[in-house]
Amino acid sequence: MAVRITCIKKDNGHHFNPHEAIESLRWWNESDGDRGICTRLEMVKFLEGKGVAYVKDVYGNKAYLFVRESANGNKFVQTHADGKITNNLLQLPECN
Numbered sequence: 001m002a003v004r005i006t007c008i009k010k011d012n013g014h015h016f017n018p019h020e021a022i023e024s025l026r027w028w029n030e031s032d033g034d035r036g037i038c039t040r041l042e043m044v045k046f047l048e049g050k051g052v053a054y055v056k057d058v059y060g061n062k063a064y065l066f067v068r069e070s071a072n073g074n075k076f077v078q079t080h081a082d083g084k085i086t087n088n089l090l091q092l093p094e095c096n
Contacts, residue, residue, distance in 0.1 A: 003027035007095040
C-alpha cells in the first residue's frame, strides 16, 4: 500500500524547527480514498514493513519517505527526492 502524506504535527507546534520531532502525520491512500492519522513511530513501522509513503508537490512530483535513525537511536522519517535528502515534510501544512 502507498499513502500520500498531506500534513504533519510537530511537538509544541514548532512546525519549521527541524530539530523538533514530527509527532504525527495525516495520510491519504489516493487509490482507494482511505485516510487516517498516525504517529511518527507508526509511520516508521509502516515503512519498515515495506509500506510506501510520499509527499506530492503541486506539479505531481513525489518525494518518498524513508526511515532514519538519530545518533541517540531515535527513528524518524525524512524524504528523498532526486537523489538527495530533502525536507519536503516540513513544507506541508500543520495538521489541526
